[in-house]
Structures are given as structure tokens and as C-alpha cells.
Amino acid sequence: MGIPFFSDEWISAYKTAINGNPAYKTAAADWTYGVVALICKAQPPFFPGDVGIWLDLDRGVCREAKPVSTGEAMKAPFCITGDYARWKQVLKKELEPIKGMMQGKLKLKGDLPTIVRAVQAAQELVNSAAGMDTKFLDE
């Protein structure tokens, strides 16, 4: 029985997973560019409303992870938006997030070169999530 995708409980567990991933700590050691927010767009009936996640990342550590409104999420220096189905692909490691941005499967607000420079850290964020026991609501 996994934790429901993008629920408050999942967000809290995600912070633990990030901070428990030594590869992320190493890959993101130079990350000083602030918060990365994620928005998952609603996909009724199993994902009824938009959900934002606020990840306060600094030098390989997730200092805070919390649910936020999409309006708040868009105020972060970096905000990545995608449909439920796309995030599911990311978490199942079927879609590499930076390539997904280039293809239009995910939308990035923020400075692309900064994100590109952190490609390994981004991959480890995905690995952290992929290692969690997530319950996808359409399965």
C-alpha cells in the first residue's frame, strides 16, 4: 500500500527521500539558486485539482517541502508544470524531466541554463521520488 501521489504525506516523505539520497547530496552540492516548485495539473476523476509542491533546495539539502497553491508555486525561481500522466512518467523514469521540458511535455518557468547545469541533481531528485512507494491514483 503506497503513499498517494502528490498528497501531503507523499510530499513529506519526498523530503525524507531527497535528504536520504547521498547521490543527490553530491550532485546538488553547488545548488544555491533557490526553490524549485512543481505543479501537477488536475486530471479528473482520480486527480481532481491542481497541486503545487514547494521544494526549498540548498547545497544538496531539501530544507523544506510543502504543498502550495499553484499561484504560490509560480512565484518560485523555478517552476515545472506537467499533467498528472507526465509526472507519473517522470516518477516511473519513463520521461527524463529536462528532455521533457524541451519536448513540451513539461513546462519550465525559470532560467533553462541553470537547470541544465544541474542535470545530474535533477536526475537524482527523480531517483529519490522513484525510490518511494507511490500509489498512483489511476492504478
Next chain:
Amino acid sequence: MEYAADLSFLFTSPTKVVYGAGSSRDVGIELAGLGCKRALVVTDGFLQKTDIVAGVVKSLGASCAGVFSDVPPDSGVQAVNCGAEMGRAQGADSIVSVGGGSVMDTAKGMAILLREGGSLLDYQGFQLLTRRQTPHICIPTTAGTGSEVTYFAVIKDHESRRKLIFGDHHIIPDVAILDPSLTVGLPPVLTAATGLDAFSHGLEALTSAQREPISDALGLHAMRLIRRHLPAAVKNGSDMVARGQMLIAATLAGAAFSNAQVGLLHAIAHTVGARHAVHHGTANAIAMPHVVRFNNDVVADRHRLAAEALGVDVRGLSDEAAGLALAQSISDFVSEVGLPITFREAGVPEEDLAACAELAMSDGAIVYNAKPVLHSAEVLGVLREAWSGT
């Protein structure tokens, strides 16, 4: 060669292409076809004084909302903001860009602001837009960037001294009018550099990590046309056959890399261009053989396809040897069309190569390189070879 059973790809190329000598005179018809009534013509100061822009304005007739000609060679955020302001003031509902990559990319930025309002910096990101932008007709006067069919716009923020890359399917131009007679006046050096830029788009699309069958076909045919016709276009700028093939090739290669993306070569060219004002096409031409050698252990089979397209005799060679033959063939091609073959000749100081390598690691293109590039030392190795020519 075959594609994998689990192949999965996207291909988008919605631009209507109109080709033919004199076709730029049909811009008024194309504008009406888009349902637009007032087009702002965007160009540069040099072209504005030529018959090229005069012909476009004449074709538009009463549909011309004005001409914005303050697009500098290395266009920036300010030009986009000023142009959009003029477009709003003139009640423009569409844009016709006439020029090279800088003009077309500036017009793409203006298309965003005319639809969405605000400042260009508000839209920094990737695939951020949610609707079609202002209708845009491109009339390229160079055969190189392929910007007339791509979803990219590269615009400089002179304040922060950075090149901003906007990538969005909603800014792909609606119509590209390819009129080879407009490229006749392009000087030999620019003809060569822009032609090699288009060639590099075909090659990198063929080898990129996001390569796919449609872009393969477009890229390979573009390379064939360029290898055959660029020398003639450089030698005799009035050769309308060569000019036409080059314009077609640039558009084919543009559609290829707008989908399959480019890689390390473009990351290097963007960086060297930004720091040392080396023409983008020239930078691509110089670094190309060295990037081929760097990637050869991963995509030698793809390099064989490119070599065959160029007419290199690879019979009896292993894929790896065919890849090395391709690299040599490209070097010879670059020399043949009169471009420098080292960054040293192009005026890049050796002591800045390390800084270039670091900066290249932040370029979006590098994500798509055939061989993953994880450390700036790898880029520095390629840059050193391209600097010395060894």
C-alpha cells in the same frame, strides 16, 4: 540500420512553406490567408534600404502597419520590447520578418509580447506558453539558421550579458516564404558560414540523443544538398540553382533540429560566439570535425550514414573508420569554402578555452549530445583540439 522496437518520438513542423524565385511578392496573399489585416514588417537597417524590403512592403500594400528596422546583428531584449511597442502602437495583428536569424528570432520574441503583453523577461522558460502567438510570416535572406521553421528564439540580454533561449512550439512561424533571389547578395564568407551552420543542424539532428526517423531523412537530405551546392553558391553568388538548393537545405535542416535537437557542437558554438564574437556558423564549422571524433565511439553508425550522404567512399571501412573519414571530409569541406579551420585562426584566445568549456555545460543543447557530457573537462578537450586543429 533499423529503428528500435520501442522507438517513441514526437515530430512537429506546422509551418507552411512557400518556395520559389520571386515568391516573396506573394506575402500579401499569405497574410490574407492567415486572416490578418495589419502586419508589422521586422527587418534590419541594412535590408531596409534594399529593394527586398521595399518589395515586401509593396506586396502588403494597405496591410503594412509599418517597418521596424532597429534589429541589430546580435539582437537583444531591448529590440524586442521596442519592436513590440511599435507593433502595439500601429495596431499590428501580425508580423512579417525579413532577414537572417537575428531578425527572425527578434520577431518571434515580439510575437510573444504582442499576444501576451509585458516584457520578454517575463517569459523566460521552456514551453511555457499556452496558446498560439501572434501570426508570423518569415522571409529568410540567408540560408542557414532554419529559424523560419524552428521553435527556438535566441535573444541576448545585454544587461546580464547572457543569451536567452526561448523554446516553445507556440512560436513556430506560421508561414516561411523561401525566395532564393533574396539570398543572391549574400557575401561569400557569410554564404559559407551560414551554409555550414545549416549543415551542422543536419548532422547534429542525425546523431542527437533525441534523433528520430523523420529528422534523419530531413537532415541527411539537407547535408547532401549542402555538400553539393554550397561551393557553387560561395563561388558564384548569382547561381540561382545553388542558392535555391541552399535555402531548401537550410529549411530541411531547421525542421530536423527543431525536433531532434542539437548537441555539444552547438553548445560550443553558442559559447564561443557569445564570448568572442565568432560567427555562429563559423564556430560550428570549426568545431564540427572534433565533435564528430568525440562522439564517434557512440554514434559511428550514424556517422557512416552522414559520410555516405556526403559521397565519402566508406566501402570496406568499419563504422568507426567511416566516422573518422567523415570528420576529415568535413575539415576538407570547411577549407574548400574558405572558412578558418581552427579557433586560433578565428581569434579565440587559448587562455579562455576553460571558461568557454564551463559555460558550454549550461547550454541546453548539451543535454541532447549523442554521448552524455558530464564534465567540463570533456568539452575542454574538444575545444583544445578545435583551437589547435590537431
